[in-house]
Amino acid sequence: MSCLRALFFLILLPALSIATIGTAFADIGRVKSASGAASIERNGETIAAEPGLALHESDTLVTGNDGKLGVTFVDNSRFSAGPNSRIELSHFRFNATTLEGQFDTRLQKGSVAIISGQIAKKTPDAMKVRTPSSILGVRGTEFVVEANQ
Numbered sequence: 001m002s003c004l005r006a007l008f009f010l011i012l013l014p015a016l017s018i019a020t021i022g023t024a025f026a027d028i029g030r031v032k033s034a035s036g037a038a039s040i041e042r043n044g045e046t047i048a049a050e051p052g053l054a055l056h057e058s059d060t061l062v063t064g065n066d067g068k069l070g071v072t073f074v075d076n077s078r079f080s081a082g083p084n085s086r087i088e089l090s091h092f093r094f095n096a097t098t099l100e101g102q103f104d105t106r107l108q109k110g111s112v113a114i115i116s117g118q119i120a121k122k123t124p125d126a127m128k129v130r131t132p133s134s135i136l137g138v139r140g141t142e143f144v145v146e147a148n149q
Contacts, residue, residue, distance in 0.1 A: 055089065073092070
């Protein structure tokens with residue numbers, strides 16, 4: 001029994017810890033383009049948006065008066081955030097094998113153009129965009145949403 005316990009502490013426990021950390025901070029997408037005032041808010045910090053920057057679940061995309069952001073997600077969904085926008089990436093799960101997942105965002109203000117990816121194509125209503133006054137269910141299409149504050 002002590003050999004099994006030693007095996008657990010030496011091999012399995014560190015492997016489980018790494019798997020948990022990898023899941024908690026998994027990249028859900030990347031910034032493809034950024035211009036003007038554009039940043040990412042993450043865990044109370046503001047990070048300048050630059051092409052190649054990895055995005056995580058719960059990040060918030062923020063643009064200023066002259067800001068624009070282009071983002072591609074791991075399911076191939078694409079966002080273009082216009083000036084004066086604030087978009088929270090609330091919930092993102094994607095299984096690259098089954099192409100199933102869930103993608104919820106919250107457009108607090110501004111505008112976003114969206115081309116849905118594999119999540120919405122595989123499972124209708126798996127992608128939602130919330131605004132202060134509505135909830136949009138995405139069914140594999142292209143659209144623009146604007147929310148004025």
